[in-house]
Amino acid sequence: xxxxxxSITPMAMTTAITMIWPIFFGRENGIDSAIMxxxxxxxxxxxxxxxxxxxxxxxxxxxxxxxEEKGKTIGLRVLSSDDGGTTVEVTLETEGxxxxxxxxxxxxxxxxxxxxxxxxxxxxxxxxxxxxxxIQLVGNGAAKAAGADGSIHxxxxxxxxxxxQKFAKLNGTTAVHEYDVDGQGNTVAKVWEWK
Numbered sequence: 001x002x003x004x005x006x007s008i009t010p011m012a013m014t015t016a017i018t019m020i021w022p023i024f025f026g027r028e029n030g031i032d033s034a035i036m037x038x039x040x041x042x043x044x045x046x047x048x049x050x051x052x053x054x055x056x057x058x059x060x061x062x063x064x065x066x067x068e069e070k071g072k073t074i075g076l077r078v079l080s081s082d083d084g085g086t087t088v089e090v091t092l093e094t095e096g097x098x099x100x101x102x103x104x105x106x107x108x109x110x111x112x113x114x115x116x117x118x119x120x121x122x123x124x125x126x127x128x129x130x131x132x133x134x135i136q137l138v139g140n141g142a143a144k145a146a147g148a149d150g151s152i153h154x155x156x157x158x159x160x161x162x163x164x165q166k167f168a169k170l171n172g173t174t175a176v177h178e179y180d181v182d183g184q185g186n187t188v189a190k191v192w193e194w195k
Contacts, residue, residue: 063193066175069096069105073185085114090123092187099167102130105137117145119152133164141179150183158191 071094079087087110094105109123125137141156158177160170177191 061195062176063195066170066173066191066193067096067098067103068190069094069103069188071095071105071107071187071189073181073187079110083115085112087112090121092185094187094189096189098127098129098135101133101166103127103135107137107139109139113146119143119146119154121154129164129167131166133162133167135160135162135164135167135170139177139179141177147183152181154179154181157194 071092073090073092075089075091077089079089081087089108089110091106091108094107096103096105105125105127107123107125109121111119111121113119120140120142122140123138125139127135127137129135137158137160139156139158141154143152143154146152154177156177156179158175160167160173160175162168162170174194175191176194177189179187179189181187
């Protein structure tokens with residue numbers, strides 16, 4: 001932490017350097033305070049004036065909207081069904097824009113509905129832009145129980161990899177998504193960079 005000004009006695013500074021034993025007890029009006037014991041047993045108060053800390057309570061971790069797409073489920077297959085829940089494999093085709101460029105994607109993912117109704121899934125996709133760039137996708141998501149109409153509202157993460165120089169900035173990027181499926185298998189997704 002960088003602080004603008006320190007109010008400290010020479011004995012307390014010696015203590016801070018040699019003992020490194022502060023007990024922080026609070027911050028008020030931009031001042032961090034500590035009580036320190038000096039080598040001769042005398043207690044001294046150390047006050048350091050620092051700039052206000054940022055309020056992160058309302059700060060957004062969402063960055064740029066990377067892509068939006070709509071699609072349709074084209075295949076379903078039951079992988080397992082037991083006391084632990086039902087797992088299905090879903091295949092879908094989507095179409096949209098990534099960073100302003102038209103694209104089409106093909107996804108396959110598995111989705112498990114647990115006994116309490118909550119849902120978790122993981123999948124892989126391949127996206128091809130209208131210019132022929134190829135982007136590999138890996139994603140996961142979780143949802144509360146499906147709605148009465150069969151709709152599911154996933155929230156999760158997506159990871160990218162591409163050899164395309166045009167989309168190289170996506171490599172190593174973690175993105176967060178909203179992925180909604182209605183009762184007829186129509187899908188809508190929005191994906192943002194996670195800062």
